[in-house]
Amino acid sequence: MTQEHRLKGGFDTRAIHAGYEPDAITGSVIPPIYATSTYKQDGVGGMRGGYEYSRSGNPTRTALEGNIAALEEGERGFAFASGLAAEDTLLRAICDPGDHVVIPDDAYGGTHRLIDKVAKRWGLEHSSAPVSDVDAVRAAIVPERTKAVWIETPTNPLLNIGDIEVLAAVAHEAGALLVVDNTFASPYLQQPLVLGADVVVHSTTKYCGGHSDVIGGALVVRDLELAELIAFHHNSMGAVASPFDSWLVLRGLKTLGIRMDRHCDNAEKVVEFLAGHPAVTQVIYPGLEEHPGHEVASRQMKRYGGIVSFRVTGGEQHALDVCAKTEVFILGESLGGVESLIEHPGQMTHASVSGTDLEVPADLIRLSVGIETADDLLADLDRALG
Numbered sequence: 001m002t003q004e005h006r007l008k009g010g011f012d013t014r015a016i017h018a019g020y021e022p023d024a025i026t027g028s029v030i031p032p033i034y035a036t037s038t039y040k041q042d043g044v045g046g047m048r049g050g051y052e053y054s055r056s057g058n059p060t061r062t063a064l065e066g067n068i069a070a071l072e073e074g075e076r077g078f079a080f081a082s083g084l085a086a087e088d089t090l091l092r093a094i095c096d097p098g099d100h101v102v103i104p105d106d107a108y109g110g111t112h113r114l115i116d117k118v119a120k121r122w123g124l125e126h127s128s129a130p131v132s133d134v135d136a137v138r139a140a141i142v143p144e145r146t147k148a149v150w151i152e153t154p155t156n157p158l159l160n161i162g163d164i165e166v167l168a169a170v171a172h173e174a175g176a177l178l179v180v181d182n183t184f185a186s187p188y189l190q191q192p193l194v195l196g197a198d199v200v201v202h203s204t205t206k207y208c209g210g211h212s213d214v215i216g217g218a219l220v221v222r223d224l225e226l227a228e229l230i231a232f233h234h235n236s237m238g239a240v241a242s243p244f245d246s247w248l249v250l251r252g253l254k255t256l257g258i259r260m261d262r263h264c265d266n267a268e269k270v271v272e273f274l275a276g277h278p279a280v281t282q283v284i285y286p287g288l289e290e291h292p293g294h295e296v297a298s299r300q301m302k303r304y305g306g307i308v309s310f311r312v313t314g315g316e317q318h319a320l321d322v323c324a325k326t327e328v329f330i331l332g333e334s335l336g337g338v339e340s341l342i343e344h345p346g347q348m349t350h351a352s353v354s355g356t357d358l359e360v361p362a363d364l365i366r367l368s369v370g371i372e373t374a375d376d377l378l379a380d381l382d383r384a385l386g
């Protein structure tokens with residue numbers, strides 16, 4: 001069950017080849033979907049390649065795990081049934097009852113719900129701080145009890161930027177791990193482990209899968225002791241990625257680089273269009289010079305990503321109307337697929353944080369800019385904005 005990710009080369013070469021060697025018997029270039037729960041043993045304990053039972057390991061999953069580890073420049077990857085399954089497994093691997101974590105004050109709603117409504121009942125406490133404010137993050141740490149500083153950068157949906165290198169130092173000073181949810185950037189645009197983070201989290205449902213046809217999650221680490229702890233919980237808790245889902249995510253990763261470049265090209269055109277539109281009061285995109293995180297994003301990201309948030313002149317109803325009127329942008333949750341999506345975070349993805357200090361503005365719209373013909377995206381937004 002070794003993860004074949006030592007392959008050197010540029011990002012796209014690793015995306016296409018890392019994690020899998022053409023099959024020794026058939027030469028199959030693409031890993032088969034190993035739809036098996038168990039494996040024949042050659043005598044008791046005589047496992048072939050370490051495979052014993054598919055919760056513990058499955059060759060299709062191993063290929064994905066090696067591939068994503070290579071893309072993040074980590075040592076080991078772990079593939080899960082969803083991003084939240086990955087998060088839950090990580091929290092229970094690294095925290096005990098009575099421990100504390102720091103989370104973004106605009107964390108993805110599901111992450112907040114997991115930590116605030118589920119993990120809290122089991123004794124895990126948390127504080128929130130803006131990822132862009134290093135002093136606030138430092139102040140939110142509880143000495144001796146904070147086990148992880150958990151950030152997203154860019155955050156969802158306000159696209160705030162945290163300085164990974166600086167926050168890694170802040171976390172490490174306090175004896176805590178820096179966990180980076182890299183879902184929005186993807187490993188093509190940003191590699192947190194290289195910048196000093198300890199754990200990378202992905203909802204592979206998004207850019208890694210890239211085609212809106214799979215729910216999945218991943219963790220990647222460099223430290224082998226931490227990897228063992230996660231491996232133990234991965235198997236013990238059992239929220240693993242299925243062989244078919246692993247295959248889909250692996251297929252998506254092969255084209256991550258070219259997809260991300262097109263997502264970024266289109267997002268830049270959408271940003272320029274929205275910035276000049278009279279019905280738009282604010283465009284939020286880390287690529288804009290006026291974005292408060294622009295300088296840090298320019299340092300740690302290759303480009304600025306495919307997510308664009310904006311606010312409209314007519315308040316919440318106006319935002320809801322725009323979401324209802326687009327035709328190319330599909331109204332729906334999620335992000336990172338080839339098709340453009342539009343959503344109202346206040347009533348959709350972030351409804352679970354309504355009334356908390358993580359509530360998002362009611363006139364906010366989030367776009368996941370897809371890879372369609374850019375002119376069609378601009379015309380669609382123009383029509384919907386009126």
Ligand SMILES: Cc1ncc(COP(=O)(O)O)c(C=O)c1O
Binds near residue numbers: 205
């Ligand atoms: C930034 C971020 N992290 C984690 C998740 C959770 O992932 P999943 O939906 O695959 O469980 C999401 C889902 O939208 C997300 O946007």
